[in-house]
Amino acid sequence: MAKIQKIKGFADLFADEAGKYTFLENTARAVFSRYGYGELRTPVVEFTELFAKGIGQDTDVVGKEMYTFPDRKGRSLTLRPEATAGVVRAFIESGAYQPGGVYRYFTFGPMFRYERPQKGRMRQFHQINVECFGSPSAFTDAEVLLMLADFLTAVELERLSFEINTLGCPDCRPAYRATLAEFLGKIPDEALCEDCRRRRAANPLRVLDCKVPGCREASAAAPSIQDKACGRCRANFDIVRAALSGAGLAYVLNPRLVRGLDYYQGTTFEVVSGDIGSQSSVAGGGRYDGLIRTLGGPDAPGVGFACGMERLALLLAGRPAEKPDFHIAVLDPAGLAAALSLAQQLRAAGFSGLCDHEAGSMKSRLRAADRSGARQCLIIGGDELATGTVVVKSLATGEQTTVPMERAASALGK
């Protein structure tokens, strides 16, 4: 019988690793609350249609990476590959939107994409997501970015680079796209990789993003969106840049920054680390003004970002586990019941600790106490049982005293 094991690309996170995730979530909660954001938890499964419409039918995520399956009534469900679509759906469904209002949400949780796993990329992965609905202002873009930077500073990640770009709006992007496509059309086939030859007609912006050196060279002189953006987009982007500089946040202007999900427009950004292998992007986001309407909601604008917890965790030092205050060592089986009730009293008094449930030799019990990392060991053997006492031994210094059992808590207390 083959051993049952976890699914490829899924992970079990024990103490050290799990601790990083709760640390990330707790500090995210604290930081985002200071900006007026509230937590929202949405389902992990949605109707497939939501993602197909929201993310874009021709993206890789929708085209080949979704966990999609029929439920018992034959409806097509999918495990969410990203959070924004679900949050937007919840927002629309709640009916909370009033024109002019601004709505701020953050959410944590697992996402699923059927990809080949590698460093920093799991099939079940975890994101911290932030979404702000209702504000068309570039100051909101800037504040969201600053909040992300604030969070990353709070978790003590410093060596990260912030890249920003604008993708243009529905007014100016089509024209830019056309001139870019025209430029790319003149490049001889041999100069581009196979993917880019296909992309230059279908999705010319993505050619800019190609990592193949030849393609980089070929597109080096391509027209930049920075020059072709409309006045409003430029003005907005200037506001964002000025706000970041004003706040002292260093950033890199990356005109080649193109996001993979169709709904992005206007300001986009990515946070990159050079220390975690080839999946180097730890966070990414931007503005998605058309999305809420696309999904059947009001014509409300949106901005947000997603932050990959696996990738942040790679950068985080392990969090040392909490050490217990006491370990009760039992030398005589007759002492097991007294040991457990003593342990309960100590826990009720606020101490943390472990208690032997099987008796053993002094040597084996003390070794176990030592391994647990406990500060103090309480020893209950035949002598102590006879006199109603307990030995309180410091595992650091080796000093020990014998006290009546009911005084154990105060003996631990100092």
Place this chain on the structure above:
RNA sequence: GCGGACGUAGCUCAGUUGGCAGAGCACAAGGUUGUGGCCCUUGGGGUCGUGGGUUCAAGCCCCAUCGUUCGCCCCA
């Protein structure tokens, strides 16, 4: 979906031209009848990922398969 590397004890890994499966760490007991960490001794532990093939003989060679991992692609 494509490519490379790797699967031997709980963990990290040796294993020669194919010739009786090993070390370190960890664990357990003892050295010390009730005193841990350091040290010493002893001990328990393995279908060599799985299934085929070649061979007198396979951990080693061949094929397949599963898993892990790094990269491509894509993305957080």
